[in-house]
Amino acid sequence: MVNEMSNDTLIDIKGLNLWYGQSQALYDVSMPVHKNKITALIGPSGCGKSTLLRTINRMNDIIDSCRIEGDINYNGNNIYAPACNVMSVRKRIGMIFQKPNPFPMSIYDNITYGPKIHGVRKKEELDRIVEDCLKQAVLWEEVKDRLEDSAMGLSGGQQQRLCIARALSVSPEVILMDEPTSALDPIATAKIEDLAQQLKEKYTVVIVTHNMQQASRISDYTGFMYMGKLVEFGETDDIFTRPTQELTERYITGRFG
Amino acid sequence: MEKADRVNFMKRSFDKDDLIRLGLMAVASAAVVIVLFIFAFIISNSLDSVREVGLWDFISGSIWRPSGGEFGAFPLISGTLLVTLGALMFALPLGLGAAIFISEIAPARYRNILKPICEVFSGIPSVVYGFFGLMVVVPFILNNMPGATQGESWLAGSFMLGIMALPTIITVSEDALNAVPRSYREASLAMGATRWETTIKVVVPAAVSGITAAIILGMGRAIGETMAVLMVTGNAAIVPEPIWNMLSPVRTLTATLAMEMSYVAVGSTHYSALFFLALLLLFIVLLVNFLSNRVMRRTKRKFGCDVKARKKALLKLPRSRIWSEYSHLIMKAVFVILLFVALDSWLGLLYGIVATVAVLALGTAYSRLPSGNRQTVSYFMMATVMATVILLLVLILGHIFMRGLPVLSIDFLTQYPRNAGLSGGIYPAIVGTLKLIVGTMAIALPLGIGAGVYLGEYSRDSRGTRLLRAGIENLNGTPSIVFGLFGFAAFVIYFGMGYSLIAGCLTLAFLILPVIIRTTEEAVKTVPPELKEASLALGASKWETVTKVVLPTAFPGIITGSILAIGRAAGETAPIMFTAVVAYQTRMGSSLMDPVMALPYHLYYLATNVPNAQDQQYGTAVVLLLIVMSIFLAASLLRQYYSKKFKW
Ligand SMILES: Nc1ncnc2c1ncn2[C@@H]1O[C@H](COP(=O)(O)OP(=O)(O)OP(=O)(O)O)[C@@H](O)[C@H]1O
Numbered sequence A: 001m002v003n004e005m006s007n008d009t010l011i012d013i014k015g016l017n018l019w020y021g022q023s024q025a026l027y028d029v030s031m032p033v034h035k036n037k038i039t040a041l042i043g044p045s046g047c048g049k050s051t052l053l054r055t056i057n058r059m060n061d062i063i064d065s066c067r068i069e070g071d072i073n074y075n076g077n078n079i080y081a082p083a084c085n086v087m088s089v090r091k092r093i094g095m096i097f098q099k100p101n102p103f104p105m106s107i108y109d110n111i112t113y114g115p116k117i118h119g120v121r122k123k124e125e126l127d128r129i130v131e132d133c134l135k136q137a138v139l140w141e142e143v144k145d146r147l148e149d150s151a152m153g154l155s156g157g158q159q160q161r162l163c164i165a166r167a168l169s170v171s172p173e174v175i176l177m178d179e180p181t182s183a184l185d186p187i188a189t190a191k192i193e194d195l196a197q198q199l200k201e202k203y204t205v206v207i208v209t210h211n212m213q214q215a216s217r218i219s220d221y222t223g224f225m226y227m228g229k230l231v232e233f234g235e236t237d238d239i240f241t242r243p244t245q246e247l248t249e250r251y252i253t254g255r256f257g
Numbered sequence B: 001m002e003k004a005d006r007v008n009f010m011k012r013s014f015d016k017d018d019l020i021r022l023g024l025m026a027v028a029s030a031a032v033v034i035v036l037f038i039f040a041f042i043i044s045n046s047l048d049s050v051r052e053v054g055l056w057d058f059i060s061g062s063i064w065r066p067s068g069g070e071f072g073a074f075p076l077i078s079g080t081l082l083v084t085l086g087a088l089m090f091a092l093p094l095g096l097g098a099a100i101f102i103s104e105i106a107p108a109r110y111r112n113i114l115k116p117i118c119e120v121f122s123g124i125p126s127v128v129y130g131f132f133g134l135m136v137v138v139p140f141i142l143n144n145m146p147g148a149t150q151g152e153s154w155l156a157g158s159f160m161l162g163i164m165a166l167p168t169i170i171t172v173s174e175d176a177l178n179a180v181p182r183s184y185r186e187a188s189l190a191m192g193a194t195r196w197e198t199t200i201k202v203v204v205p206a207a208v209s210g211i212t213a214a215i216i217l218g219m220g221r222a223i224g225e226t227m228a229v230l231m232v233t234g235n236a237a238i239v240p241e242p243i244w245n246m247l248s249p250v251r252t253l254t255a256t257l258a259m260e261m262s263y264v265a266v267g268s269t270h271y272s273a274l275f276f277l278a279l280l281l282l283f284i285v286l287l288v289n290f291l292s293n294r295v296m297r298r299t300k301r302k303f304g305c306d307v308k309a310r311k312k313a314l315l316k317l318p319r320s321r322i323w324s325e326y327s328h329l330i331m332k333a334v335f336v337i338l339l340f341v342a343l344d345s346w347l348g349l350l351y352g353i354v355a356t357v358a359v360l361a362l363g364t365a366y367s368r369l370p371s372g373n374r375q376t377v378s379y380f381m382m383a384t385v386m387a388t389v390i391l392l393l394v395l396i397l398g399h400i401f402m403r404g405l406p407v408l409s410i411d412f413l414t415q416y417p418r419n420a421g422l423s424g425g426i427y428p429a430i431v432g433t434l435k436l437i438v439g440t441m442a443i444a445l446p447l448g449i450g451a452g453v454y455l456g457e458y459s460r461d462s463r464g465t466r467l468l469r470a471g472i473e474n475l476n477g478t479p480s481i482v483f484g485l486f487g488f489a490a491f492v493i494y495f496g497m498g499y500s501l502i503a504g505c506l507t508l509a510f511l512i513l514p515v516i517i518r519t520t521e522e523a524v525k526t527v528p529p530e531l532k533e534a535s536l537a538l539g540a541s542k543w544e545t546v547t548k549v550v551l552p553t554a555f556p557g558i559i560t561g562s563i564l565a566i567g568r569a570a571g572e573t574a575p576i577m578f579t580a581v582v583a584y585q586t587r588m589g590s591s592l593m594d595p596v597m598a599l600p601y602h603l604y605y606l607a608t609n610v611p612n613a614q615d616q617q618y619g620t621a622v623v624l625l626l627i628v629m630s631i632f633l634a635a636s637l638l639r640q641y642y643s644k645k646f647k648w
């Protein structure tokens, strides 16, 4: 059992501490992320979920005041090793943001942006990627006739699926999602949740969510964070039915604070 | 009993508040009247010459020789456009590079130093730029450019104008880059793009309309500039031969006005022709302003949330896919051809080919680099550009201060000039400049602040206010030489004031009025509505609210804006050169109707007429710089002081 678990561990976070300037935002977080599973991060606002998520593809590098200690091993390589190439880490580990953030370009250009950056030039190849990714993001049927239209004209839910397609365009292995449905209505939310379920066949997903039902519905593993610490981590069923920590129990039953 | 106690809510007579509102409205309307006045004066004065010469002959004629009755403005128009285009050649790469460096590359703490440094450029009076150009750039061109027979040239003018357009281009584009939502950058970085790729492929395209506006604004500034070009372009009214020969002298519209207004016979055809030139100039500048306003409005729309507008604001990547496949190739071909022509004409055929090949090879090598190295190379280039910009500033200020500071002495500051300016001091010029400053403030502040308060607090969005705003906007873009022309025709001649302190103050006041109105309006509008509501809810009248709540809160903004405007007025030459100043005084007049000496004009006079008075020239430049810069420094200190004191 133990062996099997560590075998399918794709990302291993070990002893992670993080500071924004003087104030510490993460305290000694250790956690595995399993391959082809959905891992959910839950916890009250400001507890460091986004921060933890963003350390996984080094998006915190762009914040000047941010300082990190600890390791994150991805396929056995420490992504915080000095020799590590940040760009290729981010290519392998994509990210979906809380608010849909398509570029103010056409739908087509949004999706080909990443592949072009990474050196794909051939038109047929780009066309294939666009179709493929939009299909995976279940958006193809809705937009196939208006690929040259502005992505800004799409609805919020469509925009978010476009962002997912865009993330898929560079063939990542892992997709990080930071509250991807919090700006969407229930129907669009359901679509994204379905999509996440389908994605896990090919990708590994880490999702931050405020919505406990969402976490229990779609995830295989759940981590509960509180004030910068990872309080409890385990299989989602266990966390939601028999949490070992009192704090976790109070949070998932809504008796918090 | 009960009845007597009841307050009569319905009572509403014509009270103090209405009076004040009307008063302010009158002040604000004065701004429009002034604009109309200026236009009317210029148009009516120019009619004679158009009637005599004919509109088409006037614009297309190729010989400008007023003494022989030949009025062909084409060389002047082409001179203006060429000098401006040339200026863009310098200002564009430098300005954009610096803006990208400041906004995208420099760490945040340097950003707050770099931007104000770039703004120092705009604080240097244009006559000082002209002086620097004359002393440094012109000899440099003469001695170092192969084939140069004289240093005063299109190249020199474009170089100086390019430097002067820098602050506008840098600050406005930097704002545009900065306004690009962070989420775009994050999305791009999260896909493994480097920061440089993100900058070039996402941030710059998203900011493209703001950047365009910046370029157009910079161009507007260059077109309307007088003193710097007047002093370094050689002023021959010819079209360069061949047309790209940047070593040829040229003459701009503004320079023509500045030179010929001083001796033209009032009422002659020549006099009228000069007004027509001003009209042409005004037309070009207003067109440029109009364009930049439109582009700016589009930028605002782009980041708004209206979906329809956003759709329209789509970054226009080529529409059809077929075109998009070949556009790259076509653009490349066009670029190569242009490059080849440019290098060829400059270096000759053989070296031109060699240089073109070299540039292309470098370009290819660059695009073949791994993206990480490409970023390093690009960052290095941007940093070089930034360093060049700062170096230019250090060079200009350093040169003038090094030569000028040793000249300063008590005698220099307190004595009258002697020997036509060859020796003696600059006392009357200092006093004259101070007098002009005080007089200008006395006229512009009450008018400007009154109009600004009206616009910010009282006006509704009606036809009238829009007209008002448009008037002020256009007044703001009008070249200072046009104000000078107007001041001469209106105050000096029409109202019979002659060359006098009062005519100069009025002209300068008109020049800075729009800035003061605008800053006041903006400051008034930033006062939080809750504060006003709190006051009104206590039963204060509108006017009480304005004087007790709005104005004190908006005071810091108003005062710093006004000081900046005054600083600008203090360094201006063109508006006063034929309204108020004389070159040489051995005793100062005491009344408002007497002419004065002033530092900017004195510098111009010494630099162009008394070549042997180098010490006096540098000394005057330093004193002028010190006065103007201490005014700007005062404004920025005040701003810092207030921003610490009040925080919302
Ligand atoms: N760029 C930053 N600079 C400084 N402090 C930050 C920054 N980003 C986050 N923090 C701080 O780090 C802590 C964790 O923030 P984080 O955004 O990770 O919380 P979160 O769990 O995602 O909250 P939410 O559910 O509201 O999104 C907070 O105290 C926050 O104020």
Ligand SMILES: [Mg+2]
Pocket: A049, A050, A051, A178
């Ligand atoms: Mg968050």
